[in-house]
Amino acid sequence: MQVEVARNILEANDAGAEELRQIFARHGLLVLNLMSSPGSGKTTLLERTLTDLREQLRFGVIEGDCQTENDARRVAATGARAVQINTHGGCHLDSAMVREACEQLGLEDLDILIIENVGNLVCPAEFSLGEDAKVTILSVTEGDDKPEKYPFIFSQSRVMLLNKIDLLPYVPFDTARASAFARAVNPELEIFEVAALSGHGMDAWYAWLRKSLEAKRTAR
Amino acid sequence: MHELSLVEGILAIVREEMAKHGLTRLVRVxxxxxxxxxxxxxxxxxxFEVLTVGTDLAGAxxxxxMVPLRVRCxxxxxxxxxxxxxRFLMPCPACGTELGHHVLSGRELYIDHIEAE
Incomplete structure (x- = not known):
C-alpha cells in the first residue's frame, strides 16, 4: 500500500535546533555559526578575536572537524572555554552534535558561543544549529567568484568576513566583485575586510560582535 | 555530500510511518x-542502499x-x-530585474510517500 508522508527530511535537525535556540535564549547567549572553506582562516580568526577581546567578553567555542583535537587546543590556549567535536568524516555539524557539545562545555558564565563548523561551503549551510547568525569567511586566496559558485551559504549569512586582505598585492582577487556578488544574493549582508593574522580591520568585526550581543540581551 | 545524514533522517521517518500503519516490508520511498x-x-x-543493506529495509x-525552480519576480x-x-542572476523574462525574487518552489526536501506491505 501507498502511504502519503509529506514530512521534511530535516525535521529532526530543525526540532533539535529549535530546542537549542531556546536554551541559548535562556542563557542570554549570542551564538554564531562560523563557516568557510578549509584553510580560509577560521581558527586563526578565532584565536585573534578571543585574544583581543579576552578582557571584555567571555567566549565559549565548539570546534567541529573531521579529525583531531588540534583546533580546540589552539583555541583553549587563548584562555577561552573550548570543546572539540570530531565528525569522523562527516561534512557538517548537526543540532544533536552541538547539543552534546554544549553539555560538555557548559553554557554558564559565557557571553558569546562560537561554533566553528566543518570547513565546507555547501553542507553546513543546510543544517541549523539554533544560532543567532551565520558568519562566513571568504579568504582572498580562494577566488572572488566563490559567492557566485556557492550562493546559498552567502544568502544565509549575516556577515561575510573577507580574510587575508593583506595578501591582495599577490593574488588576483577583486574585492569589489566578490562583495557585489555576495550582496546580490543577500542585500543585508555585512562585509568586513580583515587580516586575522596581523589584526588589520578587526575592530569593525569586534564592534559588530558587541552590537549583536547587546541586541540579543535587550531582546530578552 | 551530506546525503548519508539525509538518509538517516529519511530512514527514521520511514520506520515511524511503517510502524504507525503496521507495515513490515518497504518497497519504495x-x-x-x-x-x-x-x-x-x-x-x-x-x-540509501549503503544504509539499508543487511537491515529489515534491505531491497527497498x-x-x-526533482522539483523545478520557480520564482515570482x-x-x-x-x-x-x-x-x-x-540560475544565479535569474533575469526576469518580462522586465529584466535580476536577483532577490520570491522562490515559489525549488527549496523542497521531503518524503512524498512510501510504498510498503
Whole structure:
C-alpha cells in the first residue's frame, strides 16, 4: 500500500535546533555559526578575536572537524572555554552534535558561543544549529567568484568576513566583485575586510560582535 | 555530500510511518528535492542502499524526484523558471530585474510517500 508522508527530511535537525535556540535564549547567549572553506582562516580568526577581546567578553567555542583535537587546543590556549567535536568524516555539524557539545562545555558564565563548523561551503549551510547568525569567511586566496559558485551559504549569512586582505598585492582577487556578488544574493549582508593574522580591520568585526550581543540581551 | 545524514533522517521517518500503519516490508520511498536543495540524487540513492543493506529495509529502493525552480519576480510579479545558466542572476523574462525574487518552489526536501506491505 501507498502511504502519503509529506514530512521534511530535516525535521529532526530543525526540532533539535529549535530546542537549542531556546536554551541559548535562556542563557542570554549570542551564538554564531562560523563557516568557510578549509584553510580560509577560521581558527586563526578565532584565536585573534578571543585574544583581543579576552578582557571584555567571555567566549565559549565548539570546534567541529573531521579529525583531531588540534583546533580546540589552539583555541583553549587563548584562555577561552573550548570543546572539540570530531565528525569522523562527516561534512557538517548537526543540532544533536552541538547539543552534546554544549553539555560538555557548559553554557554558564559565557557571553558569546562560537561554533566553528566543518570547513565546507555547501553542507553546513543546510543544517541549523539554533544560532543567532551565520558568519562566513571568504579568504582572498580562494577566488572572488566563490559567492557566485556557492550562493546559498552567502544568502544565509549575516556577515561575510573577507580574510587575508593583506595578501591582495599577490593574488588576483577583486574585492569589489566578490562583495557585489555576495550582496546580490543577500542585500543585508555585512562585509568586513580583515587580516586575522596581523589584526588589520578587526575592530569593525569586534564592534559588530558587541552590537549583536547587546541586541540579543535587550531582546530578552 | 551530506546525503548519508539525509538518509538517516529519511530512514527514521520511514520506520515511524511503517510502524504507525503496521507495515513490515518497504518497497519504495519517494523523495522530492527542490532544484536549489544541495542534493545529488545518485548520491542519495547510493547512501540509501549503503544504509539499508543487511537491515529489515534491505531491497527497498529510493526514488528522488526533482522539483523545478520557480520564482515570482520581485519587481513585476511575473512567474518564471530560470534556466540552469540563468540560475544565479535569474533575469526576469518580462522586465529584466535580476536577483532577490520570491522562490515559489525549488527549496523542497521531503518524503512524498512510501510504498510498503
Amino acid at each position: 519517494r523523495v522530492k528535492h527542490g532544484e536549489l536543495s544541495a542534493v545529488v540524487p545518485e548520491a542519495l540513492e547510493t547512501a 529502493c529510493l526514488e528522488a524526484e 520581485r519587481q513585476c510579479g511575473e512567474e518564471f523558471s530560470p534556466s540552469e545558466e540563468e
